[in-house]
Amino acid sequence: MKGVLLVNLGSPDSPTPKDVKPYLDEFLMDERVIDAPKWLRNILVRGIILQTRPKRSAKAYQKIWWEEGSPLIVISNRFLEKVREQTRLPVALGMRYGSGSIEEGLNELNEKGVDEVLLVPLYPHYAMSSYETVVVKALEVQAAKFPHMHVTTMPAFYSNKDYIRVLAGAIAEGLKGFDYDHVLFSYHGIPERHIRKSDPTRFHCKIDGQCCQTNSVAHYTCYRHQCYDTTELVKQALDLPEDKVSSSFQSRLAGDPWLKPYTDYEFERLAKEGKARLAVITPAFVSDCLETLEEIAMEGEEEFLEAGGKEYRHIPCLNDRGEWVALMGKWIGEWASTGALPA
Numbered sequence: 612m613k614g615v616l617l618v619n620l621g622s623p624d625s626p627t628p629k630d631v632k633p634y635l636d637e638f639l640m641d642e643r644v645i646d647a648p649k650w651l652r653n654i655l656v657r658g659i660i661l662q663t664r665p666k667r668s669a670k671a672y673q674k675i676w677w678e679e680g681s682p683l684i685v686i687s688n689r690f691l692e693k694v695r696e697q698t699r700l701p702v703a704l705g706m707r708y709g710s711g712s713i714e715e716g717l718n719e720l721n722e723k724g725v726d727e728v729l730l731v732p733l734y735p736h737y738a739m740s741s742y743e744t745v746v747v748k749a750l751e752v753q754a755a756k757f758p759h760m761h762v763t764t765m766p767a768f769y770s771n772k773d774y775i776r777v778l779a780g781a782i783a784e785g786l787k788g789f790d791y792d793h794v795l796f797s798y799h800g801i802p803e804r805h806i807r808k809s810d811p812t813r814f815h816c817k818i819d820g821q822c823c824q825t826n827s828v829a830h831y832t833c834y835r836h837q838c839y840d841t842t843e844l845v846k847q848a849l850d851l852p853e854d855k856v857s858s859s860f861q862s863r864l865a866g867d868p869w870l871k872p873y874t875d876y877e878f879e880r881l882a883k884e885g886k887a888r889l890a891v892i893t894p895a896f897v898s899d900c901l902e903t904l905e906e907i908a909m910e911g912e913e914e915f916l917e918a919g920g921k922e923y924r925h926i927p928c929l930n931d932r933g934e935w936v937a938l939m940g941k942w943i944g945e946w947a948s949t950g951a952l953p954a
């Protein structure tokens with residue numbers, strides 16, 4: 612019997628340092644997130660980052676926490692419930708880190724008699740620290756605990772025409788009544804090194820301003836290429852003027868170079884260039900979360916206005932909007948009936 616496992620990133624159980632610390636420990640000790648040898652990761656994460664970050668992160672989580680819990684978890688559950696209404700197949704939800712794990716999700720499907728699983732990483736783009744780690748973890752759990760199950764993985768859907776239509780529709784709605792000077796597509800950042808590590812050709816991705824526009828098999832796993840592709844396709848779908856659109860990368864940790872341009876520097880640059888009214892969208896996330904609600908909607912606005920900007924609008928993620936739920940229902944239906952996956 613077929614079934615579906617949706618997987619998102621996960622959140623701490625509460626916005627307190629006590630709960631944020633074990634969550635960050637699991638997250639940052641993932642070798643695909645902080646990709647240093649284990650002994651060094653131990654020093655970096657447990658010896659340095661976790662000494663101060665949980666307190667700082669907990670404060671940030673407190674600013675965005677909802678009565679029902681973490682926005683990312685609440686929204687993922689709302690999405691789950693609505694997707695269930697679109698299909699007769701069992702659908703479960705798992706989180707890569709923290710409570711409500713991938714194992715619990717697979718177990719729920721197993722108890723319903725599912726032995727053929729469609730695994731859906733809830734990330735539009737491929738990155739070793741997001742999409743890839745979900746797939747690796749799910750396959751590890753499946754092999755160890757549910758060896759009779761067969762798992763098929765949904766590909767990254769960053770350029771799928773239906774996804775672009777749905778994303779463009781959400782952005783058009785968000786831009787309504789806003790006489791914007793610029794639309795910034797802010798994607799979660801990753802270290803530049805991750806791009807090179809994910810290049811199967813080992814020579815294509817040079818992050819030189821050219822490689823992401825030159826055809827290559829490397830783009831199946833090139834986060835940077837995929838992010839720029841999403842921006843370009845939405846720009847075309849909405850007929851946005853070339854000089855009013857750009858992409859940037861947010862949420863970097865100190866240390867190695869991360870993908871540029873950095874979102875916070877872009878806020879300043881755009882304000883200084885006289886772009887008084889700025890709209891920001893965050894298409895690396897399908898659900899609003901700490902990174903969109905605190906870093907972009909709150910901090911971003913402050914930074915932009917302080918730099919001289921006049922008006923700022925953060926456009927929400929797809930969350931549980933009807934068109935997105937219907938599209939996931941359509942993809943599940945196609946897989947269930949013909950085995951086809953979104954291209």
Ligand SMILES: C=CC1=C(C)c2cc3[nH]c(cc4nc(cc5[nH]c(cc1n2)c(C)c5CCC(=O)O)C(CCC(=O)O)=C4C)c(C)c3C=C
Pocket residue numbers: 620621622623635644645664668681683734738740741799800801802834862864895896899900901902
């Ligand atoms: C080395 C560090 C990190 C990499 C690489 C990274 C990639 C990455 N992350 C997301 C999605 C989310 N990240 C979120 C929070 C978050 N991310 C990092 C670090 C890296 N992420 C940290 C330390 C945190 C925790 C908060 C903080 O202390 O700043 C979230 C929000 C979770 C929530 O509970 O709301 C999401 C979502 C992607 C898609 C990605 C690679 C493309």
Ligand SMILES: [Fe+2]
Pocket residue numbers: 799862
């Ligand atoms: Fe992150």
Ligand SMILES: [Fe+2]
Pocket residue numbers: 815816817818822823824833835836
């Ligand atoms: Fe590239």
